[in-house]
Amino acid sequence: MPPFEFEVNGKSQSVDVTPETPLLWVLRDSLNLTGTKFGCGISQCGACTVHIDGAATRSCVTRVATVAGKKITTIEGLSPDGSHPLQKAWLEEQVAQCGYCQAGMLMTCSALLAENPHPNDNDIDDALAGHICRCGTYLRIRRAVHRAAEAGAA
Amino acid sequence: MKKISSGKVYSGLESDHPTRKSHNAWIRGTVGRRQFIQRTAAAGASLVIAVNFSAHTVSAAAAAAGKDFDPNAWLEIDPQGKIALWVSRSEMGQGVRTSMAMILADELGAKWDDVRIEQADADSKYGDMVTGGSSSVRNSWDPLRKAGATGRELLITAAAKEWKVPRTECVAHASSVTHTPTKRTLAYGALAPKAAKLPLPKDVPLKDPKDYEIIGHPEARVDGPHIVQGKAKYGIDSRIPGMLHVVVARCPVFGGKVKKFDAGKAKSMPGVKSVVEVPAIEMCTPFGFEKPKPGHLNYLRSGVAVAAETTWQAIQARKALEIEWDEGPTAQESTAAHWATAADLATKPGTEKTKVGDPEAAFASAATKLEAVYQQPFIAHAPMEPVNCAAYYHDGKCEIWVATQNAQGVLAGAAQALGIPTSAVTVHVTLLGGAFGRRLCIDYGVEAAVISKSVNAPVQVQWTREDDIRHDYYRPINHQRFRGGLDSKGQLTAFMQHIVAPSADATFEGPDTPDLGCTELAGPQMQNGTVPNYLLEYSFLPTGIPRGYVRAVDPNINQFPLQSFIDELAHAAGADPLEFRRAVIGPGRKAPPKKEVKEGEEAEEFIDTERLLRVYALAAEKGDWGKPLGPRRGRGIAAQLSFGSYVAEVAEVTVGKDGSIKVDRVVAAVDCGKIVNPDMVKAQVEGGICFGLSIALFNEITVDKGRIQQSNFNNFPVMRITDMPQVEIHLLESNQDPGGIGEPGVVSVAPAVGNAIFAATGKRLRRLPFQTAGLAETS
Numbered sequence: 031m032p033p034f035e036f037e038v039n040g041k042s043q044s045v046d047v048t049p050e051t052p053l054l055w056v057l058r059d060s061l062n063l064t065g066t067k068f069g070c071g072i073s074q075c076g077a078c079t080v081h082i083d084g085a086a087t088r089s090c091v092t093r094v095a096t097v098a099g100k101k102i103t104t105i106e107g108l109s110p111d112g113s114h115p116l117q118k119a120w121l122e123e124q125v126a127q128c129g130y131c132q133a134g135m136l137m138t139c140s141a142l143l144a145e146n147p148h149p150n151d152n153d154i155d156d157a158l159a160g161h162i163c164r165c166g167t168y169l170r171i172r173r174a175v176h177r178a179a180e181a182g183a184a
Numbered sequence: 185m186k187k188i189s190s191g192k193v194y195s196g197l198e199s200d201h202p203t204r205k206s207h208n209a210w211i212r213g214t215v216g217r218r219q220f221i222q223r224t225a226a227a228g229a230s231l232v233i234a235v236n237f238s239a240h241t242v243s244a245a246a247a248a249a250g251k252d253f254d255p256n257a258w259l260e261i262d263p264q265g266k267i268a269l270w271v272s273r274s275e276m277g278q279g280v281r282t283s284m285a286m287i288l289a290d291e292l293g294a295k296w297d298d299v300r301i302e303q304a305d306a307d308s309k310y311g312d313m314v315t316g317g318s319s320s321v322r323n324s325w326d327p328l329r330k331a332g333a334t335g336r337e338l339l340i341t342a343a344a345k346e347w348k349v350p351r352t353e354c355v356a357h358a359s360s361v362t363h364t365p366t367k368r369t370l371a372y373g374a375l376a377p378k379a380a381k382l383p384l385p386k387d388v389p390l391k392d393p394k395d396y397e398i399i400g401h402p403e404a405r406v407d408g409p410h411i412v413q414g415k416a417k418y419g420i421d422s423r424i425p426g427m428l429h430v431v432v433a434r435c436p437v438f439g440g441k442v443k444k445f446d447a448g449k450a451k452s453m454p455g456v457k458s459v460v461e462v463p464a465i466e467m468c469t470p471f472g473f474e475k476p477k478p479g480h481l482n483y484l485r486s487g488v489a490v491a492a493e494t495t496w497q498a499i500q501a502r503k504a505l506e507i508e509w510d511e512g513p514t515a516q517e518s519t520a521a522h523w524a525t526a527a528d529l530a531t532k533p534g535t536e537k538t539k540v541g542d543p544e545a546a547f548a549s550a551a552t553k554l555e556a557v558y559q560q561p562f563i564a565h566a567p568m569e570p571v572n573c574a575a576y577y578h579d580g581k582c583e584i585w586v587a588t589q590n591a592q593g594v595l596a597g598a599a600q601a602l603g604i605p606t607s608a609v610t611v612h613v614t615l616l617g618g619a620f621g622r623r624l625c626i627d628y629g630v631e632a633a634v635i636s637k638s639v640n641a642p643v644q645v646q647w648t649r650e651d652d653i654r655h656d657y658y659r660p661i662n663h664q665r666f667r668g669g670l671d672s673k674g675q676l677t678a679f680m681q682h683i684v685a686p687s688a689d690a691t692f693e694g695p696d697t698p699d700l701g702c703t704e705l706a707g708p709q710m711q712n713g714t715v716p717n718y719l720l721e722y723s724f725l726p727t728g729i730p731r732g733y734v735r736a737v738d739p740n741i742n743q744f745p746l747q748s749f750i751d752e753l754a755h756a757a758g759a760d761p762l763e764f765r766r767a768v769i770g771p772g773r774k775a776p777p778k779k780e781v782k783e784g785e786e787a788e789e790f791i792d793t794e795r796l797l798r799v800y801a802l803a804a805e806k807g808d809w810g811k812p813l814g815p816r817r818g819r820g821i822a823a824q825l826s827f828g829s830y831v832a833e834v835a836e837v838t839v840g841k842d843g844s845i846k847v848d849r850v851v852a853a854v855d856c857g858k859i860v861n862p863d864m865v866k867a868q869v870e871g872g873i874c875f876g877l878s879i880a881l882f883n884e885i886t887v888d889k890g891r892i893q894q895s896n897f898n899n900f901p902v903m904r905i906t907d908m909p910q911v912e913i914h915l916l917e918s919n920q921d922p923g924g925i926g927e928p929g930v931v932s933v934a935p936a937v938g939n940a941i942f943a944a945t946g947k948r949l950r951r952l953p954f955q956t957a958g959l960a961e962t963s
């Protein structure tokens with residue numbers, strides 16, 4: 031079969047894997063982009079969330095064949111230097127504990143802000159209802175999203 | 185100990201750092217008898233100080249035994265002024281890499297920005313590296329301050345000599361020493377080579393707490409920037425050149441073994457390199473590293489490992505394996521049978537652990553008698569990072585990269601399983617994507633080491649979420665029978681508690697261990713001495729399901745039933761639940777030690793009931809205790825001492841007409857002694873409340889035919905953002921030594937919520953997770 035070609039964080043990539051291979055494992059094992067995390071494998075926890083053409087998507091259940099020709103952004107590509115308003119807000123609010131789920135949280139929240147620059151608590155909860163943080167950082171995540179929204183508006 | 189592949193292997197750790205190398209050379213070289221705090225110049229011109237965390241308590245005993253002290257961490261200042269602290273405790277979100285450094289940096293007089301944290305490899309020279317029991321800060325508080333102060337005093341002396349002025353005219357601040365009269369300054373880096381040649385001072389002065397500049401301030405966690413950029417390296421991110429990705433098909437029944445298997449189909453699948461059997465190797469105990477006693481369950485899970493080029497290929501090929509299992513006796517077990525056995529045992533006499541007065545007679549003659557049974561199921565840990573381990577065995581040596589709370593356990597277990605000396609094993613500790621006690625167990629580390637040897641290649645053994653949930657060491661199932669008696673004035677005169685549970689320790693030690701039940705019994709104390717007639721009994725519930733330690737461990741298992749039953753007694757007495765508790769606790773005092781505590785347990789020496797009453801009062805005040813709430817709404821309260829800290833929580837719930845439980849608000853009052861990093865303490869309590877709510881509302885593992893019936897977050901639900909209540913945390917100022925904080929926030933949530941549900945509905949829920957059936961409004 032032909033290799034699958036797509037763009038990851040602005041860079042063209044070509045991988046020769048079976049078409050049903052989940053994007054998650056292509057990113058982690060073939061492209062060594064380990065910022066995207068494996069948590070459940072069945073779209074229950076959100077740790078593996080990336081952007082596909084700007085939409086927050088669970089990479090663990092996304093077959094690589096479906097992303098051919100598309101633009102993918104992972105946590106490594108959210109900003110070149112950690113300067114995305116959400117990344118800054120995450121540090122200002124000291125959101126992360128173990129940090130393992132946070133890449134997925136950030137990718138979903140950045141897609142949310144792109145679509146809805148001033149989400150309320152319900153909007154944030156709706157966007158993150160499919161995510162799990164076992165450390166229990168949810169309240170700080172909400173605060174950080176509001177902070178980033180304010181920074182973005184300023 | 186020679187490193188196998190230093191510099192070639194990418195682990196996410198700073199193993200190539202030049203200072204790290206000199207450090208390794210030093211710790212692996214011949215070090216003579218160590219003092220409590222040892223300074224050495226062996227690492228070139230740097231000032232290096234070793235710290236012994238337990239020296240403040242065990243120095244005399246260790247000296248008498250003729251043993252060296254085992255340092256846990258090292259402070260090093262290089263000539264460029266960079267200050268490094270090697271942390272021997274694992275970072276799993278509790279912020280220990282930050283808070284331990286803060287303690288040191290403050291006493292040292294260092295500029296916080298100059299401090300760098302290095303993660304220590306497993307080594308017996310660090311003493312005990314186990315990260316659990318909310319112990320890292322409380323155990324390191326004294327020694328780290330002394331280490332910092334020793335460094336500071338040496339640097340001041342070096343500066344005074346340089347200037348030929350009295351020491352008393354010099355002060356240390358912000359990584360430099362200043363001669364106050366002349367305002368001359370010398371940086372720590374410039375002073376370090378000179379300080380390294382000085383004799384160690386004795387009895388160094390510690391800072392007055394009012395002079396702390398870093399301790400007590402909310403410092404950002406050191407790993408934050410890496411985390412938000414996806415650069416933080418967890419166990420799962422370990423990469424070894426040429427490594428294979430491995431998954432294992434483990435016997436679905438605990439204790440079962442591979443009878444035979446056919447790997448033909450699996451081997452023909454894309455990317456598959458090797459298929460090997462994983463034998464049920466008997467592992468050493470995870471803490472003492474000893475041969476376990478008969479009847480233990482401490483075996484590698486028997487199975488078949490598939491090694492492939494990518495994780496996905498390995499997962500696919502595993503599905504094609506044809507395996508016949510010898511399931512063994514646990515295949516007869518079910519949760520229903522566990523409960524039935526427990527209920528039977530609870531009505532028979534158990535092993536008497538504590539007895540005061542004549543509880544049976546007092547109960548028989550009580551004006552009001554209450555009996556209740558509380559039940560808590562097995563639960564899984566389910567950290568966000570499913571367990572995994574990278575290992576490379578070759579030429580009689582093994583190097584391991586692992587997210588573990590127990591690096592030395594992995595080292596000992598791997599060495600033993602591979603039949604090589606511990607000196608031939610290196611264990612690097614990565615960041616942990618959550619742990620909650622799962623990563624105290626060494627099985628997944630030993631397994632990876634064994635598989636690397638079998639497939640003759642470096643491996644990353646990845647557990648899927650299903651593997652993680654179905655092959656855990658579960659929080660033990662727990663059945664408790666209570667009997668309580670009140671006199672005609674509503675005073676508690678008799679209290680009897682019978683705990684039926686399979687000890688977690690028995691998993692590793694076997695059921696014949698003399699301290700059997702200690703893991704269940706360290707936490708059920710009444711936390712008072714005022715009940716005149718008291719009985720605590722324990723009965724062992726036999727099972728082949730492996731048990732382990734889940735965050736907040738025994739205090740959490742015991743405070744739910746205990747604080748719920750106390751609430752029942754309060755209502756039976758017609759008393760306000762808080763006032764009833766105050767009466768039971770009695771006046772503020774240091775209550776006597778618990779009688780059931782055995783040597784070596786995580787247990788408090790005494791209970792300062794004044795501190796307990798104070799957190800109750802603060803939580804009640806901030807949580808609006810006694811103020812009216814709307815229909816089907818209620819408040820509950822609970823508090824306890826655990827892990828050295830006092831925490832009270834008030835929960836507010838709304839029970840929907842359909843019976844649904846919504847926790848609206850949790851207010852916590854915390855006295856954890858001296859606070860090192862207030863924001864991190866709050867984060868731990870917030871997170872602890874969330875973790876406790878998962879246990880209260882959602883977590884349940886059940887067994888059928890010896891198999892775990894849950895598999896992933898779809899059937900083992902946990903708290904999500906939509907379930908999260910408003911949380912308010914109030915910290916009490918204190919100059920007492922720091923208590924633990926990773927676990928105490930968890931403990932009061934379930935009973936506070938259960939008590940609130942009773943307040944809202946008049947229905948008492950005695951089983952976790954809380955069942956909503958029966959709570960719906962009946963018309």
